[in-house]
Amino acid sequence: MYIIISIFxxxxxxIISYELNLFGYYLTAISAVLVYNSIINKKYVYNAVIIAFVILSYLNCHYxxxxxxxxxxNDSVTIEAKIKRQSKxxxxxxxxxxxAINxxxxxxxxxxxxxxxSYKNFRENSLIKVRGQVAGNHFTKNKMLFSYENYLRAKKIxxxxxxxxxxxxxxxxYSFINHISGKFRAYTEKTFYGTLNKKNADIILSIILGDVNYLEEELYDKIKVMGMAHIFAVSGTHIVFMYVFLLNVFKFxxxxxLSWILSWCIIWFYGLLIGFPLSVMRALIMFTLLFGSEVLYRKYNSLNSIGLAALVLTVYNPFWIIDAGFLLSFSAxxxxxxYNNYIKTKATLLKDLNMYFFLQIFTLPVVVYYFNFIPLMGFIYNLLLLPVFTVIxxxxFMLLILNPLLHIIFKIPFEIFDYILHSLRYIIDIADKSAFNGIIFxxxxxxxxxxxYLxxxxxxYSHKSKIHCKQYGLAAIVSFYTLTYIIIPMGDESLYLNVADVGQxxxxxxxYKGLNMVYDCGSTSSKNMGEHIVLPYLTKRGIRELxxxxISHWDDDHYSGLEYILNNxxxxxxxxxxxNNETFHAEVLYAGYKMKYDDNLSMEILWPYKNINLNDxxxxxxxxxxxYKNRSILLPGDIEEEAEYAIYNDLNTYDVVLVPHHGSKTSSSVQFVDATAPKIAIFSYGKNSYGIPDxxxxxxxxxSGSKILSTFDHGEINIVLKDDKIYYNTYMDERSDNYYELCLTGIISKTCLFFFLLLWMLKGDGHELYFNQKYGG
Incomplete structure (x- = not known):
């Protein structure tokens, strides 16, 4: 019944196993399942198609x-290139x-x-020859944070x-389609910039052309908090609005x-006019398959239609599957x-409310992963403002189409439109001042x-099928969640040291347990490092309190992200x-200062001495x-040989050392390295002209026998101290030999707990059935 869904x-x-470097295991597992299925059910063709698409996923990702x-x-090359359009x-x-290259x-x-x-002769829709330097797509590499590499891959860049x-x-x-698209964009900009206030014109241009870069960054941030960003990027919302409007016009x-076919042609022509941005292509293909199959064919299965749309898109570009827009579009x-097929309620306002809440629940993991913010007021804003956006x-569109014909008499309609857009901006400003717009997750x-999702x-399923073990099932779900994500983590006594990749x-x-601390948070490589790395890094890991x-010392590469933490x-x-620093008041610590959290964790300041005057x-x-227990970590900041020599007698061997001064030749003297002899030496640096690391x-x-890890080569570095063992893994999948032991321990314990609760649930189902059969319940 759901053949396309299963193939997708x-x-x-x-695709996912390819990204996780687990494709071999995935292919083996699915092949074993399908061979067994072929023996039992004799579905040879179906299983062969499944295998073919699994192999296709690998070939497509590799290609x-x-x-x-x-x-x-990082080399200079001479290229011939087709200029498509200028970025806003x-x-x-x-x-x-x-x-062509060279x-x-x-x-x-x-x-x-x-x-x-500022170089010249770059024009849209032209074929040019130019010399340039190729830059890589690998910027900072941190798990769960925005990946510029994935962003470009989703756009096939x-x-x-x-x-x-x-x-x-x-x-x-060189391209007729690009020529038409460029003319339409130029005409649209000329029309609205010539008749409206610029800020108001930016709003309607972003809506019609589907490009949020027309909007001021501050305004767009407010719109995202309101949960209405989907209005400003041509997406399924626009397509549905246009479809409903055109269908209602043509049906007379x-x-x-025939009305659908005409609407389909107009909407695809609109996509051509604005240059088929990726969000538009995605929305148009979904629209064609979802609505088209309903109109043009007798048999229609909405799940298979959405599966076919997703399959078509990911065959074209498999990396759309990790794109926020793709996941939100399809999950919504x-x-x-x-909801419409399995959760049926009467057609009332309450149904619309229930549908909206179910949408929020269903898309919660996607929204939380990419944005870490749930706009709780979004329903009210969408309910009130979607009709306004529809009118806008x-x-x-009407002003755009009719303006060339009735330009003289359209002055008043444009003034009215300007006032409407001005009012919309005012509403957005008022909404932004609301004390409670949403929750950070x-x-x-x-x-x-x-x-x-399980x-x-x-x-x-229990709501639809009225299964007997509903009470036991719900109890099992609550128990599993409570034990796995609340009680067990509370008993975790491991120490976690994470060194993020922030460039230079x-x-x-x-x-450790409920303790969260930060040692340095700065970078000279990343502009707005606090906004783009530090705050998202802490938020995504559930750190709400430090x-x-x-701060080891007051150089930008060690504290530039501090202000953004303090003001959020x-x-x-x-x-x-x-x-102390001119901007930030800090409590000054000196050598000999000790802190003890519990019997397992303590800290000591080794440097600087109290009565020493340092100009450097x-x-x-x-x-x-x-x-930590019988393990130790040294965090020395940017000390150089002079300070290393001063603290030589206080040094012991360390399990982990954050290499001083990013690995500069002025630090890590022979005596220091011999004294600390770390099992793991971590270099934190980015692309630089300082000769770092030496x-x-x-x-x-x-x-000295140290395992060398660096944020430049390995990305984010995660160290786990658990009892008497040390584990590490990195963004680039460099792992300690025993790291799988740590993973398997967590997986096995959760799996055993899950199956225990599942058996308890099924046993409860058996008791309930027995009771019903015996007593006629």
Whole structure:
């Protein structure tokens, strides 16, 4: 019955396993299941199709991951490229596709972002030749944070190229479709900028052209908090509005099927006019398959239709499956289908409320993973403002179409439209000042998400089928959640040290039981590091309160993200450092200061001494020695040889050392490395011109037997101290040999608990059936 859905599920599983480097295991497991199914049910063709799509997922991911441009990272090349359109952003850039590199034609064009700075001869819809430097897609690498690499892959963009001179135009207007799209965009901008206030014109342009870059960043942030960002990127909402409006117009003249075909043609033509952005292509394909199959065919299965739409899109680009827009579009559409098919209520206002709440629940893991914010007031804002947006969109289209014909008499309608848009901005400003717009959530783990959907589907199934073990099932779900995500974590006595990848800088978190601390949070590589890395990093990991923040010293690469933490929703405890700062008041600590959390965890300050006068900022760094059971960690900031020598007699061997001064040649002297002899040496640095890390320093740690980990090579680094063992893993999947032991312990315990509760539930079902049979209940 749900053949397409099952094919897509197998195909999607292949994509996800490819991303997790587990495709071999996935293929083996699914092959074994399908061979067994073939023997039992004799469905050879169906199972062969499933296997074919699983193999296709691997081939497609591999093909879309390969790139000729990746061979030239950080090199200068001469390219021939098709300039498609200019990006609406602060920097001057264009979406383009490379057709040749160093005069060698490419078999397949590769999409790029071309940054042109102030160079000339770059025009939309032109074929050009230019020399530029190829930049990689690998920026900061932290789990759960925004991945620029994934963002570009979802858009099929292989690289960014920075022009190094003026372009030579080979051909203009190489594409008729791009020419039409450019003319329409220019006409739309001219119409609204010429008749409306610029800020108001930006709103209608973002709605009609589906480009949020027209909006001011502050205004768009307010709109996202309201839960109405979907209005400002041409998506399913726009398509449905247009479909309903056109269908209602055409049905007075034509039958339903012809009305749908005409509406379909107009909507696809609209997509062509605005250049088929990815969000539009996704919405149009979903619209065509979901609504088209209902109108053009007698047999219609909404789940198979949405499965076919997802399959078509991910065959074109498998990495759409990790795109926020894709997941939100399909999870929202799936929630409506499930609600209408399996949760039936009478057609009342209450039904609309229930449907909205079910949508919020169903999409919760996706929204929380990407945004960590649930707009609780979103329903009210959507209920009140969606009709206004509908009017604005239809009104805007009518003005756009009729303005050339009735330009003289349209002055008053444009003034009315300007007033409507001004009122909308005012409403958005008022809503932003609401004391309670939503709730901030931490990101769900994969196991947490899987359990969430299993529990949700069980409740839907029990509601639909009226199964006998409903009470036992609900009790099992609540028990499993309570034990797994509340009671067991409360008993976890492991120490977690996380070193985030912030480029050239340092940001470290320390977690133990309910204790959360930060040691340094700065970077010179990442602009707005506090907003883009520090705050999301803490929020996604459920850290709502910091018990202490230690700033080793007041260089930007160690504290630039501090202000953003202090001015946001995270509650911050005492701020400690080796000296005060003009902006931040810190409690100054000196060598000999000790803190004890419990019998397992204690800390000691090794440097600086109280009565010593240091002119060198680096050598004034706060050196923190962390002792957990019989293990120890050293966090030395940017101390150099002078300070290393001063604390030599206080040093012991350490299990983990955060290498001083990012691995600079002025630090990590032979005596220091010999004295600390760390099992794991962590280098935190990014691309720089300082010669960091110094290769001689790296060799010293290697020769001392240290395992070398760096944020530059490995991304985020996670250290776990559990009892007398040390585990580590990184963003780039570098793991300690015993790390699987840690994973398996958690998986096995949760699986055993799950099956125990499942057996209890089934046993309860048996008792209930026995009771009903015996007593006629």
């Amino acid at each position: 599920a197998a195909y999607a599983g292949g 879309n991951s390969s790139s000729v441009l990746s061979q030239y990272i 952003s602060d920097s001057i850039s264009y979406h383009a596709s490379v057709t 005069n060698t034609p490419l078999f397949d064009e590769e999409n790029i972002i071309l940054y042109t700075d 292989k690289a960014a190229i920075f022009a190094q001179g003026d372009a030579v135009v080979i051909k203009e207007n 003249v034509f039958n339903r099927r 559409a799936l929630s409506f289908i499930i 969109m239809i009104y805007g 931490s990101t769900m783990s994969m196991c947490h998400t899987l359990f969430f 529990a949700l589907f069980f409740m839907i 800088g340092l940001f470290t978190t320390i977690r 018990d202490a923040v230690f 929703h995270i509650k911050v405890g005492p701020l400690y450092s080796s000296r 900022t680096n050598n004034s760094s706060l050196v923190l020695s962390l002792n 290769q001689e320093v790296v060799s010293r740690y290697k020769n």
